Amino acid sequence: MGYSFHFRDVFAAQDALLSGLALTLQLTATTIVAGFVIGLAVAAAAVYGPRWARAAAHAYVEMIRNTPLLVQLFVVFFGLPSIGIKLDVIPVATIGLAINLGAYASEIIRAGIESIPKSQVEAAVALGLTGRQVFRHIILVPALKNVYPSLTSQFILLMLATSVASQIAAPELFYAGSIIQSRTYRDFEVYTIIAVAYLALALLLRVVFALCYRLLVRRR
Amino acid sequence: MIRELSWVDPLYLILALRWTVAITLLALAGGTSLGLVVAACGSSGNTAARLAARGYVGLVQGIPLLAWLFLFFFGFPIFGIDVPGWLAATVAFSVYSAGFLGEIWRGALISIPKTQWEASASMGLSYLEQLRHVIIPQAVRIATPPTVGFIVQLIKNTSLASVIGFVELTREGQMTAAATLAPLPVYLMVGALYFALCYPLTTYSRFLERRLHGAG
Numbered sequence: 001m002g003y004s005f006h007f008r009d010v011f012a013a014q015d016a017l018l019s020g021l022a023l024t025l026q027l028t029a030t031t032i033v034a035g036f037v038i039g040l041a042v043a044a045a046a047v048y049g050p051r052w053a054r055a056a057a058h059a060y061v062e063m064i065r066n067t068p069l070l071v072q073l074f075v076v077f078f079g080l081p082s083i084g085i086k087l088d089v090i091p092v093a094t095i096g097l098a099i100n101l102g103a104y105a106s107e108i109i110r111a112g113i114e115s116i117p118k119s120q121v122e123a124a125v126a127l128g129l130t131g132r133q134v135f136r137h138i139i140l141v142p143a144l145k146n147v148y149p150s151l152t153s154q155f156i157l158l159m160l161a162t163s164v165a166s167q168i169a170a171p172e173l174f175y176a177g178s179i180i181q182s183r184t185y186r187d188f189e190v191y192t193i194i195a196v197a198y199l200a201l202a203l204l205l206r207v208v209f210a211l212c213y214r215l216l217v218r219r220r
Numbered sequence: 221m222i223r224e225l226s227w228v229d230p231l232y233l234i235l236a237l238r239w240t241v242a243i244t245l246l247a248l249a250g251g252t253s254l255g256l257v258v259a260a261c262g263s264s265g266n267t268a269a270r271l272a273a274r275g276y277v278g279l280v281q282g283i284p285l286l287a288w289l290f291l292f293f294f295g296f297p298i299f300g301i302d303v304p305g306w307l308a309a310t311v312a313f314s315v316y317s318a319g320f321l322g323e324i325w326r327g328a329l330i331s332i333p334k335t336q337w338e339a340s341a342s343m344g345l346s347y348l349e350q351l352r353h354v355i356i357p358q359a360v361r362i363a364t365p366p367t368v369g370f371i372v373q374l375i376k377n378t379s380l381a382s383v384i385g386f387v388e389l390t391r392e393g394q395m396t397a398a399a400t401l402a403p404l405p406v407y408l409m410v411g412a413l414y415f416a417l418c419y420p421l422t423t424y425s426r427f428l429e430r431r432l433h434g435a436g
Contacts, residue, residue, distance in 0.1 A: 072411070074397075075411060188294045
C-alpha cells in the first residue's frame, strides 16, 4: 500500500482539537437542556392542550422528524437573518439542534405520559392530591422514569449529531478536524482521531447517564 | 453567475430527488446483507459471535455518520483503491445501516419465546425449517415497524452525502441556493421534498405499529 500514517501532525494541532471538543460538549449540554424543555412543553400541549395546541404540536413534530437535520440547520442559518435576527453561529447551531431534539424528546415524553394508567390518577385524586401534585408525583416523574433509557439514547444520538453543525461552520470538534485536515492533508488520520473522540464521548455519556439514573432513583 | 430563482428550479430539485432515492436503495441493499449477518451473530449461541456483533453495533452507533463518510471517502485511496464519491457514500451508509438494522432484527429474533423453538423442534422440524416456518414469520411482524422507521432516518441522513460532493437533493439545493442567492426559499423547498418522501413512510410505520399492538 505504501502509505505511511502520520498522526504526529494531527496531534500537533491539539489546541484546535481541544477547543473543538469543548464546543461539542457545550453544544451538547445546552441543546439537551433546551431540547428537553421544548420536549416537555410540546408533550404537555399534545396531551392536555386544546385542539389547536394539539394540532400545532403534531405539525411541529412531524415537520422536524421527516426532514434532515442538515436542511433544518440551513433553514435556521439562512432564515433567522431574513427575519432580522442576526446571531453568532454558535447560538444559531444551538437553536437548530434544540428545535430538532425537542421534536424527538416530545414524542418520547408523550409516550411516557400516556403509559401512566388512568387508575393511578384517579387513585391520587381520590386521596385528595391537588392537580399540580397529581401531575408532578403521579404522572411526570414516573413517566420520565419509564422513558429514561429512550430519552438518554436520544441525547447520545444528539451529541453525535452536533457534528452536523460543522456544515454551518460552528467550530466544534468535527469542524476543527476539517480545519486541521486542510492544513496538514492528513485526512484519514484526522478523521480516525475525530471518530475515536466521538466514540469515547458516547461511551462516557452512557456511563454518566447510568450513574445519574442510579443517583436519582436511590434518592427517591 | 447569479440568476433569479425561476420555475425550473423546483423541477431540478424534484429531479435530484431520484439520486436521494437511489443512494437510499443502494445503502439498504448493502445494509440489509450486512445487517442480517449482525442480527444472526448477535442472536446466536456463540459467545464470540455475540460479542463481535455487540462490538460492531456499539462502534457504528458511537461514531457520527459524518465521520464514517469521511473515513471511507479518504480511506479507500490510502489502500490504493480509487472509488467515486457515490460508492464511498454507499459503503459508509451500508456500514451505518447494518449497525442499526442488525440491532433491530436481533431484538426481534430474541423476542421470540424459546418455547417456539422447542415446540417446532419437537414437531421434527430441522433448524432451517424452524427458522423458515416458525421464527422468521413472527420476527418479521415485530421488526417491520422499526425497520420502516429506520428507512426514514436513512433517507434523511443521505443528505450528509452532499458534504463529499455527491449530488443528491441537498447538494442540488446548495448549488441552487448559491446560484440564485435565495437560500431560504430553496431550503424550504428541499425540506418540503424530503417531507413528501418521508411522511408517508412514517405514517405507514405508525400504522403497522398500531396494528401489531392491536392484534398482539
